[in-house]
Amino acid sequence: MTEQSQRMLYGVLLLVVIVAAGALATLTLMTDTAQPTVNxxxxxxxxxxxTLTQMKGMPTVHMNGSFQNSFGNIRGAGEYRGVRVSALVELAGGMEANDTVQVISSDGYNRTFGYRNVYPNSTEYGIQGHMVLAFEYNGSEVPDYEDGFRLMFLTDDGVFSNADAAQVYPDLGTGSAGSLCVSKVATIRVLPHVTPQPAALTVHSVSHTREYSIDELMALPAVTGQAGYVKTGVSPPxxxxAKQYKGVGxxxxxxxxEALPSSYSVEITSRDGYKTYLNKTQLEGTLQxxxxxxxxxxxxxxxTLIxxxxxDGVPLSTGGPIRLVLxxxxxxxxxxxxxxxxxxxxTVLDETLCRSDL
Known part of the structure; x- marks a missing residue:
């Protein structure tokens, strides 16, 4: 074989190797992409x-299980295999005692669980069993297991009953054990505990009472403008x-x-108990x-009363955190x-009621 022929042969072999490597990489990528996954x-x-492969490589729970529906019937009876939700939560970085875990289906249906569901003590385990994300049912794995991935509570007696669910899930209400067993799970999300803001403002309308935190007020449509005022109780005034103010109308x-009465006034109370009154005409914007x-x-x-x-671009430091501004x-x-x-x-004062009492 001549030197030129050898070079041509080496070139062909190199091309074959490159094509084969590319095909292998494509096949690997396709295989990874096709893997059933949970976020x-x-x-x-x-x-x-x-991925499913990663879950199968983790410690698994393999037990018979079923759940009760809202009619009291047993559904989903069979043999399940899956990984504990606690192990998946650890992969996501873990959770604190006041956090919750939201399990979300591919169609958006979801349920939220507390720390004691994910990490049950011996008493809670005796009721709910293992909280498992099942990837296999009666020997069939996802995607052939069409309801998988499925959240399951695998108890020692093989039945997660409505009575069991009510004991470990206080917000069950009229729901059932089956309503907690989310099918086609796509996402498991750790939700950090958020301390609710205390109410900064309470509004009493004629038939409703609403409380608002500062953040809730700030989320409402805002009104901004320059405003100053005149102290008329002194001589000379x-x-x-003026300063720049921002608030809610x-x-x-x-x-x-709710709709305001045909005749009304408004009582505005400050933290020290001082009260300011506005009649309908004033509240709706006509003042001295x-x-x-x-x-x-x-x-x-x-x-415009806000x-x-x-x-001036910062939270109120004088007269706040909420102040009536004209x-x-x-x-x-x-x-x-x-x-x-x-x-x-x-507080809205319904003056039509006052007149009817006269």
Whole structure:
């Protein structure tokens, strides 16, 4: 064989090797992509995928199991194999005692479980058994096991009953044990415990009471504007210069809860118990107005009343965290006595009821 022929042969062999390696890599990639997987999301919201092959390599639970439906019938009876949910939670970074775990189906159906479901003590284990993500049922693995991956509670007696479910899942209500056994699980998510914010404002309408945290108020449509006020109780009047305010419109907040009566007034209570009253005309924006330079009275003008939580771009440090502010519709100020400080509640007073009592 000539040297040129050898070089041609080596080139052909090299091409065959490259093509074969590419085919092998493609086959491997396709195999990995085709693997049934479950998404695990941890505290930090990072997500990783766990494949069926990886689960089969973990310690598994292999037991008979079933569950009771809302009619009291036994369903899903058979032999299950899967991994403990606690092991999957550990892969996601673990959970704290006040955290919860949400198990979500591919169609969006979900159930949320507490720490003691995921890590049961001996008493709880005696009721709910192993909390398992099953990938095999009666010898059939996902994807052939069409309900898999399935959340199962595998008890020693083989039946996760409605009575069992009610003992370990306080929010079951009228649900059943079967409603907790989420099928076609796509995601397991660890939800960190969030301490609820205390109510910053309580609104009493005629027939409803609503509480709002500062964050909830800030999530509502905001009103912003420049506003100052005039202290009219002194001579000469004192003009307090304008600042930029941001908050939620008071009238809009009230009508978002329910329709206001045909005749009403509003009582605004500050933390120290001081009360400020506004009649219907004032609440809806018509109040006395004053000159921004010397504080002299100029007549009635239009204002937007807001419950302000921000002043000049920062949370209220004086008169807050919530203060009633009168945003003017023009070059004038409102009267300082209506700028209620440290507002904690707003109450709608139905004056039609008062008239009917007379």
């Amino acid at each position: 695990l999301t941890g505290h930090d919201m990072s997500t990783r995928k766990v 004192t003009v307090v210069p 008071l009238y809009g907040l009230l009508i978002s809860i 107005a004053y000159n921004t330079t010397d504080g002299s009275y100029i007549g009635t003008e239009s204002f 419950l302000a939580y921000e002043e 945003i003017p519709g023009g070059e004038y100020f409102g009267e300082g006595r209506y700028w209620a400080r440290d507002v904690v509640s707003v």
